[in-house]
Amino acid sequence: MNQQAIVIGAGIVGLATATALARKGVSVTVMDRHAFAVGASVRNFGMLWPIGQPSGQRYDRATRSLSIWKELCQSAGIWMDPAGSLHLAYDGLEQEVLEGFHDLVKTERPYRMLTAEEVIHLSPAVRSKGLKVGLYSPQECIVDSPLAIRALPAYLSEAFGVKFLWETPIHRVETGAVWSGSQRYDADLVFVCTGPDFEILFPEEFAARSVTRCKLQMMRLGDQPPGWRLGPSLCGGLSLTHYPSFGAAGDALQRLRDRFAMELPDHVRWGIHVMVSQHSDGGLIVGDSHEYGSTLEPFDREEINMAILSYLKRFTDLPGYRVTRTWNGIYTKMTDGSTELVCHPLPGVTVINGLGGNGMTLSFGLAEEVIAVI
Ligand SMILES: Cc1cc2nc3c(=O)[nH]c(=O)nc-3n(C[C@H](O)[C@H](O)[C@H](O)COP(=O)(O)OP(=O)(O)OC[C@H]3O[C@@H](n4cnc5c(N)ncnc54)[C@H](O)[C@@H]3O)c2cc1C
Secondary structure: OOOEEEEEOOOHHHHHHHHHHHHOOOEEEEEOOOOOOOOHHHOOOOEEOHHHOOOOHHHHHHHHHHHHHHHHHHHHOOOEEOOOEEEEEOOHHHHHHHHHHHHHHOOOOOOEEEEHHHHHHHOOOEOOOOOOEEEEEOOOEEEOHHHHHHHHHHHHHHHHOOEEEOOOOOOEEEOOEEEEOOEEEEOOEEEEOOHHHHHHHOHHHHHHOOEEEEEEEEEEEOOOOOOOOOOOEEEOHHHHHOOHHHHHHOHHHHHHHHHHHHHOHHHHHOOOOOEEEEOOOOOEEEEOOOEEEOOOOOOOOHHHHHHHHHHHHHHEOOOOOOEEEEEEEEEEEEOOOOOOEEEEEEOOEEEEEOEHHHHHHHHHHHHHHHHHOO
């Protein structure tokens, strides 16, 4: 008989785990406490973002994840835009970081440094005034997260027979079984992919690990003309200080950080870096900020949204900036420098969590690696 697995959580980590198990021939049941996914996985940019990953295992995992995303989106008819990405430099120091990074990775990654004219030619949305250069990558893709994350369960059911039990909150996990109220569900293997609700099932594990929560503020801009497309997703200089990949630029990056600390103290204080992607219906997704803590204020701060928008206008020239929706999302993040938490609090029970701001980019590859060794 097939092995049976239960996956708790139908965010991207749970869906990626279910996919990896089902592809190995395991019978999978996914349980989620909500009627449909409402967590971090539907609140993000939908950026599948290898460029943010340092070379080596993480970059390889991101490119593997991207190829699984592509297969699934194609098979399931889920919208995906191979839009690529453009990182923009508006002064000599930002240019130095981009060029330093490009020099180090150009033999292994498909990137190109573009002149200001080439950038403007590629994207109608980039602000031309003061633009020095851009780093273009054709690799990054966009999915419309709420659509993709909610369409994947139907596809996994149809293609692999994965069962989904919605509105099934799990309050207890044992070796070989999980409990929702008085209902017991048996399985050979249990995977706990519960995102920021992690500590409810394993409070001691959570307390013993270097994990925190991070709250991010996001916005959606409407009012773009019908058919208008952003082109590649865009990032300004602050993003160079956010993604670990740019650490390869060394000393120039530290000087850029120091300058931002002097010139943009509020942006630095709220962990703001600004990116924009475009979803399938034309809406632009803009963010974000980073506030850390075990318990986070539920309300959004207007000053953060204002700071994000003012920085966005430094590097974009969009048809419309009207904000049509605001929200925040919370993810778990490791504080000891590790990139995820994979642990076994009980025999046969695997926790996968703590992917931080990279869950959409890394989950499929990580899940494959985790399943391969179980
Ligand atoms: C604003 C924002 C922007 C981001 N942008 C990007 C991006 O562009 N690219 C990228 O790669 N990453 C991005 N990320 C990170 C990415 O979204 C997360 O890493 C990822 O979504 C985490 O997925 P998850 O499955 O662990 O959590 P979640 O999506 O939160 O899913 C956890 C699920 O578990 C369920 N659950 C919890 N407890 C129980 C229980 N006891 N019983 C049953 N079900 C339970 C919940 O209902 C939920 O559906 C962003 C995150 C945020 C918040």
